[in-house]
Amino acid sequence: MNKPANTSNQDIPVGSINLSDPSRFENYTWPETFARVREEDPVHFIEDSPFGPFWSITKFKDIVFVDSNHKLFSSEPFIIIGDPNVPSNNFISMDPPKHDVQRKAVQGVVAPKNLAEFESLIRERTQKVLDGLPLGEPIDWVQHVSKELTSLMLATLFGLPLEEREKLPYWSDMATSSPGVAGNTSVSDDVRQAGLDECLSRFIQLWHETLDKESSFNLISLLQKSDDTKDMINDLEEYLGNILLLIVGGNDTTRNSMTGGVYAMNKFPEQFDKLKANPELIPNMVSEIIRWQTPLAHMRRIATQDVELGGKTIKKGDKVVMWYISGNRDTDVIENADDFIVDRKNARQHLSFGFGVHRCMGNRLAEMQLRILWEEILLRFDKIELLQEPKRVESNFVHGYENMMVKVSAL
Amino acid sequence: MPTIVFISHDQQRHEIQADIGDNLMQLAMDNGVPGIDADCGGSCACGTCHVYVQQNQQSLVAPDDMETSMISMRPDAEDSSRLSCQLAVNADMDGLELLVPEFQM
Numbered sequence: 143m144n145k146p147a148n149t150s151n152q153d154i155p156v157g158s159i160n161l162s163d164p165s166r167f168e169n170y171t172w173p174e175t176f177a178r179v180r181e182e183d184p185v186h187f188i189e190d191s192p193f194g195p196f197w198s199i200t201k202f203k204d205i206v207f208v209d210s211n212h213k214l215f216s217s218e219p220f221i222i223i224g225d226p227n228v229p230s231n232n233f234i235s236m237d238p239p240k241h242d243v244q245r246k247a248v249q250g251v252v253a254p255k256n257l258a259e260f261e262s263l264i265r266e267r268t269q270k271v272l273d274g275l276p277l278g279e280p281i282d283w284v285q286h287v288s289k290e291l292t293s294l295m296l297a298t299l300f301g302l303p304l305e306e307r308e309k310l311p312y313w314s315d316m317a318t319s320s321p322g323v324a325g326n327t328s329v330s331d332d333v334r335q336a337g338l339d340e341c342l343s344r345f346i347q348l349w350h351e352t353l354d355k356e357s358s359f360n361l362i363s364l365l366q367k368s369d370d371t372k373d374m375i376n377d378l379e380e381y382l383g384n385i386l387l388l389i390v391g392g393n394d395t396t397r398n399s400m401t402g403g404v405y406a407m408n409k410f411p412e413q414f415d416k417l418k419a420n421p422e423l424i425p426n427m428v429s430e431i432i433r434w435q436t437p438l439a440h441m442r443r444i445a446t447q448d449v450e451l452g453g454k455t456i457k458k459g460d461k462v463v464m465w466y467i468s469g470n471r472d473t474d475v476i477e478n479a480d481d482f483i484v485d486r487k488n489a490r491q492h493l494s495f496g497f498g499v500h501r502c503m504g505n506r507l508a509e510m511q512l513r514i515l516w517e518e519i520l521l522r523f524d525k526i527e528l529l530q531e532p533k534r535v536e537s538n539f540v541h542g543y544e545n546m547m548v549k550v551s552a553l
Numbered sequence: 554m555p556t557i558v559f560i561s562h563d564q565q566r567h568e569i570q571a572d573i574g575d576n577l578m579q580l581a582m583d584n585g586v587p588g589i590d591a592d593c594g595g596s597c598a599c600g601t602c603h604v605y606v607q608q609n610q611q612s613l614v615a616p617d618d619m620e621t622s623m624i625s626m627r628p629d630a631e632d633s634s635r636l637s638c639q640l641a642v643n644a645d646m647d648g649l650e651l652l653v654p655e656f657q658m
Contacts, residue, residue, distance in 0.1 A: 497598035
């Protein structure tokens with residue numbers, strides 16, 4: 143890995159540390175840097191960064207405070223650190239009351255009664271994917287398992303034909319890959335724009351296909367049936383904005399937790415042994431994976447008035463970044479927070495889903511997908527061996543994996 | 554000491570002797586009532602201590618804006634929905650029945 147000499151920033155004053163540097167996440171040096179900032183300057187301000195001046199909130203309890211006070215901290219106009227150059231007119235980037243009506247229109251797709259119906263479908267697909275893995279050969283877990291399972295699920299949620307599913311992670315990457323948004327430099331502006339144009343035109347077509355089928359029950363049909371969103375197709379920017387929100391929300395998050403869990407088991411092999419001996423720990427371990435990985439590193443807000451926090455004054459209009467990835471390693475709230483512990487007490491108390499009115503809508507679906515994956519892994523595999531360190535995403539927003547080579551062995 | 558009754562989704566009754574001022578979410582957690590997740594630990598920020606108040610609603614303080622917002626984000630919200638972390642036991646609550654939903658979200 144290319145690790146710049148100064149990445150840990152031990153040699154510079156804490157006030158000069160720019161936490162938004164995407165290489166920290168790609169090189170996996172973020173844990174030590176955030177640990178230092180939590181200790182020395184937990185409510186941290188930097189004047190100069192590629193994303194302008196911004197505050198960093200790094201402690202668990204401060205993040206809960208900011209996240210749950212939507213009147214003090216607005217989600218408009220955007221919830222990623224950079225300014226949007228993709229349609230961002232969607233309900234995660236809106237405050238109540240508009241947020242509430244758009245979210246309510248679609249959240250029924252992940253209501254408990256539907257989750258119960260999804261369970262057998264998810265299990266069948268998971269079994270098929272795992273049974274198809276070649277044993278004893280190097281394979282990319284991201285490509286063969288994590289992307290495959292999350293795109294199958296998301297295609298079902300949208301009512302998109304399954305054979306088009308590979309487009310979903312591609313469009314998701316296009317939505318979040320931009321130097322200006324979250325620091326990713328891997329995709330040119332032209333390529334990204336072409337990807338988003340393709341996404342919009344396919345979803346315009348899908349809107350009409352869905353209207354033609356009266357029996358549909360999916361995210362698109364729910365938008366069409368709600369009085370508040372039934373005309374969303376007439377505002378293409380808002381339509382694409384919401385589609386991208388649902389694609390990213392259902393894609394990067396679960397995908398990178400599916401990979402992160404396997405990575406964690408290789409770094410803490412005694413935990414995999416404990417899990418194999420006690421499969422009833424799976425639901426608790428799923429929460430622990432989601433905490434330990436923290437697949438979305440941050441969310442951003444704008445202060446709507448002056449706010450005192452941690453002895454500092456955040457001014458009205460200031461940009462405020464809540465680093466979930468740091469709060470989830472805060473030892474004031476979580477014991478031995480850097481360790482992955484499958485039977486951790488209070489494992490559900492983590493920040494990865496956010497708190498307050500923007501809390502993750504698909505959290506229970508995500509947990510179910512991960513639970514089923516691990517139930518089926520334990521029935522088949524003795525070991526999923528990491529062959530080399532994974533290649534990580536260059537982004538301060540998506541905390542994930544480009545690829546991860548592993549070798550699976552049967553029981 | 555008021556008695557608070559949590560009824561879990563499988564209809565099992567959990568009758569708990571409470572002290573005035575006890576937090577209802579904490580009471581459920583401390584007494585092992587299944588189905589209360591309390592992901593945010595009682596900050597009115599997650600909605601996973603949702604209960605349906607079966608009767609005696611007049612004994613409860615009215616929900617504030619934050620609680621109302623969090624409840625409205627749930628697809629299974631009803632008029633009787635409350636977040637148990639926002640309720641403290643008072644003398645009028647004796648016999649209060651709280652139904653725990655099948656799932657927390």
